[in-house]
Structures are given as structure tokens and as C-alpha cells.
Amino acid sequence: MSRKAIRGTFVDFIDDPWTHVGHEQDAARFFADGLLVIEDGIITAFGAYAELSGTYRDVETIEIRDRLILPGFIDGHIHVPQTRILGAYGEQLLPWLKKWVFPEERKYRDRGYAKEGVSHFFDNLLASGTTTCQAFTTSTAVCAEEVFEEAARRNMRVITGITGIDRNAPEWFTISPGDFYTESTELIRKYHGVGRNLYAITPRFAFGASEELLDACRRLKTEHPDLWVHTHISENPAEIRGVAAMFGDCPDYLAVYEKFGLVGPKFTGGHGVWLTDDEFRRLSAAGAAVTFCAGSNLYLGSGLFRLGRATDPQHRVLMTMGTDVGGGNRFSLLNTLEEAYKVGMLNSTVLDGSIDPRQQDLAESERNKLSPYRAFYSITKGGAEALYLDQLVGSFDAGKEADFVVLDWNGGPPATAWHMSLLVEDGGPQDIATAAELLFGIMMVGDDRAVDETWVMGERAYKKASSEKASS
Amino acid sequence: MSRKAIRGTFVDFIDDPWTHVGHEQDAARFFADGLLVIEDGIITAFGAYAELSGTYRDVETIEIRDRLILPGFIDGHIHVPQTRILGAYGEQLLPWLKKWVFPEERKYRDRGYAKEGVSHFFDNLLASGTTTCQAFTTSTAVCAEEVFEEAARRNMRVITGITGIDRNAPEWFTISPGDFYTESTELIRKYHGVGRNLYAITPRFAFGASEELLDACRRLKTEHPDLWVHTHISENPAEIRGVAAMFGDCPDYLAVYEKFGLVGPKFTGGHGVWLTDDEFRRLSAAGAAVTFCAGSNLYLGSGLFRLGRATDPQHRVLMTMGTDVGGGNRFSLLNTLEEAYKVGMLNSTVLDGSIDPRQQDLAESERNKLSPYRAFYSITKGGAEALYLDQLVGSFDAGKEADFVVLDWNGGPPATAWHMSLLVEDGGPQDIATAAELLFGIMMVGDDRAVDETWVMGERAYKKASSEKASS
Numbered sequence: 049m050s051r052k053a054i055r056g057t058f059v060d061f062i063d064d065p066w067t068h069v070g071h072e073q074d075a076a077r078f079f080a081d082g083l084l085v086i087e088d089g090i091i092t093a094f095g096a097y098a099e100l101s102g103t104y105r106d107v108e109t110i111e112i113r114d115r116l117i118l119p120g121f122i123d124g125h126i127h128v129p130q131t132r133i134l135g136a137y138g139e140q141l142l143p144w145l146k147k148w149v150f151p152e153e154r155k156y157r158d159r160g161y162a163k164e165g166v167s168h169f170f171d172n173l174l175a176s177g178t179t180t181c182q183a184f185t186t187s188t189a190v191c192a193e194e195v196f197e198e199a200a201r202r203n204m205r206v207i208t209g210i211t212g213i214d215r216n217a218p219e220w221f222t223i224s225p226g227d228f229y230t231e232s233t234e235l236i237r238k239y240h241g242v243g244r245n246l247y248a249i250t251p252r253f254a255f256g257a258s259e260e261l262l263d264a265c266r267r268l269k270t271e272h273p274d275l276w277v278h279t280h281i282s283e284n285p286a287e288i289r290g291v292a293a294m295f296g297d298c299p300d301y302l303a304v305y306e307k308f309g310l311v312g313p314k315f316t317g318g319h320g321v322w323l324t325d326d327e328f329r330r331l332s333a334a335g336a337a338v339t340f341c342a343g344s345n346l347y348l349g350s351g352l353f354r355l356g357r358a359t360d361p362q363h364r365v366l367m368t369m370g371t372d373v374g375g376g377n378r379f380s381l382l383n384t385l386e387e388a389y390k391v392g393m394l395n396s397t398v399l400d401g402s403i404d405p406r407q408q409d410l411a412e413s414e415r416n417k418l419s420p421y422r423a424f425y426s427i428t429k430g431g432a433e434a435l436y437l438d439q440l441v442g443s444f445d446a447g448k449e450a451d452f453v454v455l456d457w458n459g460g461p462p463a464t465a466w467h468m469s470l471l472v473e474d475g476g477p478q479d480i481a482t483a484a485e486l487l488f489g490i491m492m493v494g495d496d497r498a499v500d501e502t503w504v505m506g507e508r509a510y511k512k513a514s515s516e517k518a519s520s
Numbered sequence: 521m522s523r524k525a526i527r528g529t530f531v532d533f534i535d536d537p538w539t540h541v542g543h544e545q546d547a548a549r550f551f552a553d554g555l556l557v558i559e560d561g562i563i564t565a566f567g568a569y570a571e572l573s574g575t576y577r578d579v580e581t582i583e584i585r586d587r588l589i590l591p592g593f594i595d596g597h598i599h600v601p602q603t604r605i606l607g608a609y610g611e612q613l614l615p616w617l618k619k620w621v622f623p624e625e626r627k628y629r630d631r632g633y634a635k636e637g638v639s640h641f642f643d644n645l646l647a648s649g650t651t652t653c654q655a656f657t658t659s660t661a662v663c664a665e666e667v668f669e670e671a672a673r674r675n676m677r678v679i680t681g682i683t684g685i686d687r688n689a690p691e692w693f694t695i696s697p698g699d700f701y702t703e704s705t706e707l708i709r710k711y712h713g714v715g716r717n718l719y720a721i722t723p724r725f726a727f728g729a730s731e732e733l734l735d736a737c738r739r740l741k742t743e744h745p746d747l748w749v750h751t752h753i754s755e756n757p758a759e760i761r762g763v764a765a766m767f768g769d770c771p772d773y774l775a776v777y778e779k780f781g782l783v784g785p786k787f788t789g790g791h792g793v794w795l796t797d798d799e800f801r802r803l804s805a806a807g808a809a810v811t812f813c814a815g816s817n818l819y820l821g822s823g824l825f826r827l828g829r830a831t832d833p834q835h836r837v838l839m840t841m842g843t844d845v846g847g848g849n850r851f852s853l854l855n856t857l858e859e860a861y862k863v864g865m866l867n868s869t870v871l872d873g874s875i876d877p878r879q880q881d882l883a884e885s886e887r888n889k890l891s892p893y894r895a896f897y898s899i900t901k902g903g904a905e906a907l908y909l910d911q912l913v914g915s916f917d918a919g920k921e922a923d924f925v926v927l928d929w930n931g932g933p934p935a936t937a938w939h940m941s942l943l944v945e946d947g948g949p950q951d952i953a954t955a956a957e958l959l960f961g962i963m964m965v966g967d968d969r970a971v972d973e974t975w976v977m978g979e980r981a982y983k984k985a986s987s988e989k990a991s992s
Contacts, residue, residue, distance in 0.1 A: 132942050134935060135964035137891070137957070140869060168938050175934045285874035347964075349865025377858070377964045379935050386849070387862075393821025397612060402757035419609070461968045462647045463606060463851050466640050470604050485609070492607035492819075492849045495967065496933045 051087045052506065053104055055097055056112035056454075057476055058082040059483050060119050060443045061429040065421035066359045069414065072421040077444075078480035083109075084117070086450040089203075089505030094444040112454055114476055115500060116483060116490075118424060119443055120179025120451030121381045122431030124368025125278075125318040125339040127184040128208070129153040129162075129191055131169045134374035141284040141348050142255075144375070150221050156191040166194040170202055172373075174510040176380040177453035177499040180432075180441055182207040182278055182316060182339075182368070184250060187223035189231045196239040203505050205244040205441060205449065207276050210235060212265070213256035216290070225260040232268055236275065244449075244505075248276035253283075254291045254304040262308040269310060276435070277310045281317030281338070284350045288322055302327040311336050314436050318370060319344075320358070321351040328354075329363045337366035337434035340426075342388035344372035355392045356399065356415035359422075366434035369426050380496040385423045389492065392416035420488040454501035457486040459512070460494030467493050523559045524978065525576055527569055528584035528926075529948055530554040531955050532591050532915045533901040537893035538831045541886065544893040549916075550952035555581075556589070558922040561675075561977030566916040584926055586948055587972060588955060588962075590896060591914055592651025592923035593853045594903030596840025597750075597790040597811040599656040600667055600680070601625040601634075603641045606846035613756040613820050613847075614727075621846070622693050628663040638666045642674055644845075646982040648852040649925035649971040652903075652913055654679040654750055654788060654811075654840070656722060659695040661703045668711040675977050677716040677913060677921065679748050682707060684737070685728035688762070697732040704740055708747065716921075716977075720748035725755075726763045726776040734780040741782060748907070749782045753789030753810070756822045760794055774799040783808050786908050790842060791816075792830070793823040800826075801835045809838035809906035812898075814860035816844035827864045828871065828887035831894075838906035841898050852968035857895045861964065864888035892960040926973035929958040931984070932966030939965050 058079045065072040083100045085093035085107060093100055129152060136148040156162045173181060185191035185208055192210050199206040212228040213221065223231070232249065240247035249268045251257045269275060282288055282301045291301050298304045302323070305311050315336040323331075323338070331338060340353050358365045370376070371384050378384070396416040401408030432442025441449050457472070458465045468489055477483040490498045502510035530551045537544040555572045557565035557579060565572055601624060608620040628634045645653060657663035657680055664682050671678040684700040685693065695703070704721065712719035721740045723729045741747060754760055754773045763773050770776045774795070777783050787808040795803075795810070803810060812825050830837045842848070843856050850856070868888040873880030904914025913921050929944070930937045940961055949955040962970045974982035 131935065132938055134939060135961055137960050137964075140865070140872075168935075172933075172935045285869065289874065346862035346866065349862070349867075349869040351866065351869065373935075379933060390818035390821070390859075393612070394818065394823065395821075397757065397821040397823065400612075402761065461644075461851060463603065463640075463644045463845075466604050467606060488609050489607055 053107045053109040054084040056117045058117045061425040073480045086506040116455045119428040121177045121427045123178045123181040125370025129156040130374030135377040153186045156186045162194045166198045172379040174502045179451035180205045184211045196245045200243045207246045207248045209248040209250040211250045213252040214261045225264040229264040248278040250278045253280035266308040277315045282322040283319035331365045332363040339368045339370040341370040341372035342391050344375035356412035359415045368431040368434045381427045385491040389418040392418045420484040450506040452503045456500040459497035525579045525581040526556040528589045530589045533897045545952045552950050558978040588927045591900040593649045593899045595650045595653040597842025600641050601628040602846030607849040625658045628658045634666045638670045644851040646974045651923035652677045656683045668717045672715045679718045679720045681720040681722040683722045685724040686733045697736040701736040720750040722750045725752035738780040749787040754794040755791035803837045804835040811840045811842040813842040813844035814863050816847035828884035831887045840903040840906045853899045857963040861890040864890045892956040922978040924975045928972040931970035
């Protein structure tokens with residue numbers, strides 16, 4: 049049995065901060081001097097060092113100073129085979145797919161290239177503090193297989209699957225509904241629940257799916273009700289018009305997935321920028337999730353996700369944050385939080401009545417403000433809940449898997465350190481309010497350089513090299 | 521006489537890319553193997569190495585490999601005394617000023633603190649590749665004096681001045697119109713045109729100005745017609761409502777500045793998010809400029825600047841890009857370009873007719889796409905033109921001051937290098953199209969880490985330390 053303890057400053061969440069308006073700190077848990085005890089990769093105790101150190105005095109203890117330790121980040125929506133093409137120029141969703149995505153993803157039919165791409169992918173995740181992701185692959189099995197294999201080697205928890213498309217794409221990019229069913233079934237048998245791997249039935253999006261493909265998804269979900277379902281929804285206006293034309297019997301985008309029995313717990317629709325109020329309510333009632341991919345929504349000009357609507361306590365929709373690399377141009381969820389904050393602030397202004405009084409909704413305006421509590425909850429415990437993984441990851445509760453990230457609040461562009469010195473004294477934060485200010489600084493002034501270490505199942509999987517220093 | 525030459529790969533601009541729709545490369549100049557000859561800080565020759573090397577064979581030549589060399593970046597709108605408070609949480613413009621800005625700027629009445637802040641400010645500029653800025657200070661002379669003094673020590677070209685406010689701020693934050701006139705006059709005499717220093721008459725914004733303060737600005741401009749005028753305009757809906765209430769005789773925000781004779785060449789209004797079509801046309805006709813502060817406009821939730829409207833060839837408005845630190849949360853204009861691209865893409869979708877057909881304007885939609893040509897033009901030659909500095913900086917034409925930045929296209933988060941390897945072979949770009957793809961990658965996938973060196977008047981003023989390497 050391997051047993052160790054980490055001593056340092058810890059932040060995690062015990063509740064949804066959107067249910068604590070005005071006193072969000074009640075949703076957080078903070079130990080300025082805490083101890084995390086780990087046995088064989090599983091957390092067995094967590095609390096104040098002063099309280100636990102007596103019991104665990106014989107356990108090897110690693111001290112981590114001047115850092116904030118949080119649960120590993122959860123990326124709810126990312127495309128493995130787009131690792132190399134993030135940041136390609138100038139198009140909205142549909143022409144961007146044609147110009148950049150299809151040719152690059154095609155390369156992943158070659159196992160050698162897939163191995164190389166998948167290795168880059170996981171390196172980038174770990175350097176970003178991301179320990180769990182729900183990922184798209186390609187329509188051929190090679191890429192999904194390599195993701196499962198590499199995730200197993202790194203002992204990382206992933207949700208993925210063959211990404212089916214049989215419409216509105218080049219012939220060589222597609223998979224037939226029959227092959228999709230057969231090959232998915234084979235991969236489910238081989239990988240689902242093996243180690244930390246989990247399988248998602250993954251129709252790429254309704255715009256790329258025939259009725260037969262969606263029917264194959266329904267069949268898979270019926271045969272394996274414990275599987276995840278992962279897809280896109282209502283990302284771009286032109287895409288939505290296309291879906292409406294293809295599925296004339298469905299009154300809106302969500303209805304397409306509902307028609308095939310896919311919308312319920314463990315369903316995630318990526319983006320949801322243009323979801324109607326009614327669709328938000330149905331997602332909420334179904335226990336289904338949506339992923340807010342702020343960087344991507346801005347990058348592809350898709351639009352402004354209605355954060356304050358998704359988090360309406362009357363109809364709360366489970367929500368993950370996603371980088372959506374390569375529709376998103378950065379791997380770090382810290383950047384996603386930065387962009388999500390900005391989207392929220394734009395929405396907030398629209399809803400405060402200062403532009404058009406008829407649009408005033410002060411409660412929804414307020415819910416659009418992505419405080420550090422709301423932000424980091426969403427990429428840890430909140431993300432885990434949305435993916436129905438909250439019994440496994442997302443906080444430091446005993447029994448959970450010991451995935452965590454070690455944040456250096458001085459990591460970032462040269463402006464970072466002097467800014468942070470305004471917020472904290474030597475010795476680090478002594479209360480949750482100060483820790484939250486540092487976390488906000490990390491997401492708005494810092495960037496991936498704030499990720500100093502990433503730990504997976506109690507083992508250190510990434511350590512940043514010594515930081516850059518400028519000379520002049 | 522000091523004489524030297526730089527050999528490397530150069531990109532600069534000879535025209536406005538928005539006037540070359542469909543063939544923007546015609547606005548750029550590229551030498552895969554170029555030579556830049558500098559005498560006493562001034563460019564004396566620029567061209568292909570093969571053509572110039574014979575003439576300048578005896579000149580000491582510094583070879584810079586695997587880099588792109590561009591004119592130094594120009595930041596049209598930045599607040600020196602907000603260096604430390606970039607990235608503060610949760611407010612729109614007016615409450616943000618109260619909560620964060622007023623207390624921090626107050627510290628700059630102390631010369632010691634001002635010196636420290638100004639030093640950080642310039643360090644951050646240089647680490648970002650920014651060699652010229654137009655900057656706000658505070659309402660007391662100390663900060664402006666220290667900016668001029670430090671800029672002179674670093675030999676950098678800056679435009680700044682006492683930043684006057686006498687309304688809607690705490691008493692201790694304001695300056696009387698009389699003192700503003702007297703102290704500005706003294707600083708103009710002492711600093712304007714001395715070395716590379718230039719003076720801007722700087723009323724903070726109409727919302728913070730009495731008629732008397734604006735009248736003092738008019739008097740200064742009348743007495744010194746060669747001065748710059750720098751202010752804010754139409755940033756936030758609530759601010760605009762406030763200005764309308766204060767200046768009941770003015771039909772819109774711009775009319776306030778027009779009333780006091782301030783709008784003409786060398787006038788810059790920062791933001792302009794909510795400018796009407798008519799105000800855009802009047803700015804254009806006056807030869808006045810606007811600054812697009814994309815990061816700030818998102819950060820404070822101000823709104824989406826209409827890039828495609830400002831660049832309408834029928835009514836082209838001179839335009840700089842600005843970080844607007846600390847309303848903007850990052851010092852690097854590369855990040856500003858990233859955010860400006862995203863704002864443009866959001867506008868582009870609104871104007872392509874896919875949401876509301878009545879809003880369709882395909883030409884304006886297209887002009888919102890911030891290609892790398894448009895982007896880097898805007899922070900070099902375009903910015904210089906907007907500030908009426910284009911005889912001095914902004915390109916590599918002989919006679920201009922030798923301010924330039926050396927960009928490493930592999931600098932950025934860990935995902936950067938593999939992405940860039942898709943675009944360029946060993947040996948670097950051999951044509952402008954490839955160089956432009958790299959520049960787009962630098963602004964969307966890279967960040968301030970792409971700035972490897974910054975040169976001011978022919979001397980290296982910044983060199984990045986060896987890059988980070990991840991270990992696992």
C-alpha cells in the first residue's frame with residue numbers, strides 16, 4: 049500500500065456558489081494549513097493540518113509552500129484531433145470545419161500520427177492543470193483507441209468515444225450508422241470501465257447525423273444505459289437553421305436528441321449558445337448538462353452563452369466549462385474562465401437595463417458575473433456533477449481520486465507578481481476571501497504559467513520548469 | 521556616430537489592408553532575408569540583404585535567426601497608474617472606477633510610489649513589445665512628470681499629460697480647471713518635444729469634466745495647436761446616459777468635445793463602443809482617431825466595438841488599438857489583438873444575416889474579420905497614422921526611429937510549437953503569406969512569450985530569458 053500526505057493551502061467546494069448569492073464563500077472550503085492524506089491514489093483524509101497531523105504523523109508528508117492546491121480541472125468539451133489546429137484563421141463553424149478540421153482529423157486514421165497527436169494532447173492537458181476531460185475523437189476507431197490507451201498509461205480519467213458523423217461532411221470523414229454501432233460496441237466492451245476509462249456515445253452533432261445514425265445512438269444507449277452521451281447543440285445560427293431544415297418534425301435543436309432518447313443524466317450538449325428558454329428548462333428537468341465553451345464561442349464568433357440563464361435556480365442546468373480546442377484557441381481552462389468572465393460581463397450589461405430597459409433582469413444580470421467561486425467551482429466540483437463523476441473526482445472529500453493542481457499565483461505575464469502583491473502578504477492567504485482574490489487574479493492576470501504542478505491519482509504528473517525571468 | 525545593421529526576416533506595412541480586400545498582402549512588405557541599417561537610432565536603409573549587403577558590408581551586422589522582426593507596437597490607450605490593479609473583480613466602468621481605480625491612483629501623488637509604478641509600467645511595456653504609448657496619468661502632476669522622466673531615461677516615445685477630472689469623483693481625486701491649466705502649461709513647457717516626449721491635453725472623460733475644465737482644454741489647444749488631445753468616449757451605456765444628462769445642449773457624446781474645439785487631427789477618443797453612425801462619420805471627417813480597446817471592452821462588459829464600421833472606406837476613422845490597462849487585464853497588445861479578433865467575429869456573425877436578416881451587411885461583416893495583416897498594421901503603421909506619428913515610427917522606412925520587436929513564433933503555451941510546425945518549415949517563412957499565418961498564430965495561440973526582444977532607437981531594451989521547458 050502506498051500512503052502519503054500533502055501539506056499546503058487548499059481550496060475546494062462543497063456546494064454550488066450560485067445558490068449562495070451574496071455569500072458565495074459559504075460554498076467553498078479553505079485550509080490555510082491543510083493536510084490531504086492519500087492511499088493508493090485515493091483520498092482517505094482531508095482537513096486542517098493541526099487536527100490531522102497527530103493521526104498521520106508517520107505518513108510521508110510533502111510540503112508545498114506558497115501555492116494554492118485545488119482539485120484537478122475538468123474540461124467538459126474538447127477535440128483530441130484538433131490539438132494542432134487551434135487558432136486557425138477567419139471562419140465561423142461550418143466553413144471552419146471544412147477548411148481546417150476535416151483535413152487535420154483525417155490524419156488520425158493513421159495510427160502513428162494519432163499516437164503523436166494524442167501524446168501532445170495529454171501533455172497539454174497536464175500543463176494546463178486538467179486531469180479529467182470529456183473528449184471528441186474522429187469517426188474511425190483509431191483515435192478513440194489511442195486516447196483510451198494513452199489515458200490508461202497516464203492513469204487519467206477520460207470520457208470519450210468514436211465521434212459519429214454521416215452527413216454534411218466529405219465521404220472519407222464519415223462513418224455509416226452500421227459501422228458506428230458495431231465499432232462503438234467493440235470499444236465499449238474493450239475500454240468502458242476499464243481502469244479510469246469511460247465511454248461516451250458520441251454523435252458529432254445533429255447537423256452531421258442522419259436519423260439512422262441517431263437511431264444507432266439510441267440503440268447503444270438502450271443496451272448500455274450507464275454510458276455517457278456527448279454531442280454539440282445550438283452553437284451557431286447557420287448550423288441551427290441547417291438542423292431545422294434536416295429535422296422538420298422537431299420544433300427545436302434539443303428536440304432532435306430528445307426524439308432519439310438521448311437527453312437525460314450523463315447527456316452533455318456542447319455550447320448551447322442559442323438555446324431557447326424552453327430548451328434550458330427541458331435540459332434542467334432531464335438532469336442533462338450543457339458545456340460553456342467561452343473561448344471557442346468568441347473565437348468562432350458563435351455568440352454569447354447565457355450564463356445567467358443556465359444558472360437560474362428555478363431551472364438550473366448542469367454545466368461544465370470546456371476549452372473546445374481547436375474551436376477554442378487555448379488549452380488552459382484558466383483562459384476559458386477569463387473568456388467566460390468576459391462573456392458574462394457583456395451579458396450582465398445587456399440585462400441591467402442600461403441599454404434597453406425592456407431587457408432588464410437584474411437577477412439574471414447578477415448570475416452572469418463569474419466570481420472566482422463560481423468559476424473554480426465550475427471546473428472542479430460543478431464539472432464533476434455535470435458529468436455525474438462527483439462520486440469520483442471534483443473535490444477533496446475522502447474516497448475521491450487524488451487528482452489535484454498546484455497553482456502559483458505569481459505565474460503569468462510580467463505584470464502578475466506586482467498585481468498579486470496588492471492582494472496577499474508573505475505567507476500566503478489566511479482566509480478564503482484572500483484565496484478567492486488570488487484565484488481571480490490567476491484567471492484574469494495569470495494564465496497557464498500559474499499551473500506549477502499537476503497530480504494524478506496521488507502522483508505528480510507535471511512540474512513546470514523554473515519560471516522565466518526577464519533581463520534587460 | 522553609431523552605425524549598425526540588423527539582418528533577419530522583416531514584416532512591415534506600406535498601406536491600409538482594409539483598402540485591399542481580398543489581397544491584403546499588397547499592403548505588407550516582407551523580406552525573408554532583409555537588412556535594416558541604423559545610424560544613431562534612425563533607420564537609414566531597409567531592404568533585401570542581397571541588395572544592400574554590398575553597400576553596407578563594413579557595418580557591424582547583428583544576425584537574428586528564426587524570428588519575425590516588426591516595427592515596435594503602439595498602444596493608443598493605457599493608464600499608467602493602473603499598472604497594479606489590472607484584473608480586479610466584477611464591475612462595470614463607473615463602479616469599477618470608484619472601487620479600484622480611485623484608491624490606487626491616489627497613491628501616485630506620492631513621488632516614491634509613482635516612481636515604482638512608472639518603472640513597472642515601462643518594464644511591462646517592453647516585455648510586451650510596446651515601444652510607443654499614449655497614456656493617461658493622474659490629476660496631479662507627479663505621475664505625468666515621472667512618466668516623462670522615465671521615458672526619457674529609456675529613450676522611449678510617449679504621449680501623455682496631466683489627466684484632468686473635476687466631476688463625479690472624490691474631492692481628493694480631482695483638479696480645479698485653473699490648476700489644470702496652470703500645471704499643464706508648466707509641463708508642456710518643460711517636456712513637450714523634449715527628446716521623444718510629447719504632450720497630450722488629457723481631460724479624463726466628459727463624464728468627469730465641467731464646462732470650465734473643457735474650456736481650459738480648449739484654451740490649451742488654442743495656445744499650443746500642435747498638442748495631442750486624449751480622452752475617453754462612449755465606453756459604457758450608463759456613462760453615456762450620464763454625459764447626456766450633464767451636457768443637455770449636446771446631441772451626442774462626441775458633440776461635447778466638438779463644442780470645445782477639441783475634435784480634429786491628433787484627437788483620440790478611447791473606446792467608442794457605442795458611437796453612432798453619425799459620430800463615426802464626424803470623427804472621420806475631422807481626421808480624429810478612436811482607440812479600440814478590445815480586452816477592456818470585454819473585461820468591463822462595455823460592449824462590442826464596431827470594427828467594421830470604423831473601417832468603412834467611405835468614412836474611415838483613424839484607429840489605434842489599446843490595452844487600456846487596467847480596464848484591460850493584460851499588457852500585451854498580442855492579447856488585445858486576440859480579443860479584437862473575437863469581438864470582430866461576434867460582430868461578423870451578427871452582420872451576416874444568419875440571426876436577423878434585417879441586420880445583414882456583408883461588407884461590414886467582412887471588415888470585422890481581423891486578419892493578421894489588419895491586426896499588425898493596426899498596432900504599427902496604422903497606430904502611428906492615427907496618432908500622427910507616422911513620420912517618426914510605425915514602419916521600417918528610412919528616416920524613421922529604429923523601434924522594433926523580435927517575435928519568436930514558438931513562444932507561448934505548450935501547445936504553440938506543434939501548432940506552428942504545421943505552418944512553417946525549418947528556415948522560417950519564405951513568403952508573406954506564411955509570415956502572416958505565423959503572425960496570426962502568435963496572436964491567437966501565443967502570447968507575450970512570443971516577444972523575444974524589444975529594441976528602442978536601435979538599442980536592445982528587452983531580452984526574454986531562455987524559455988520555459990516542461991518536465992514531467
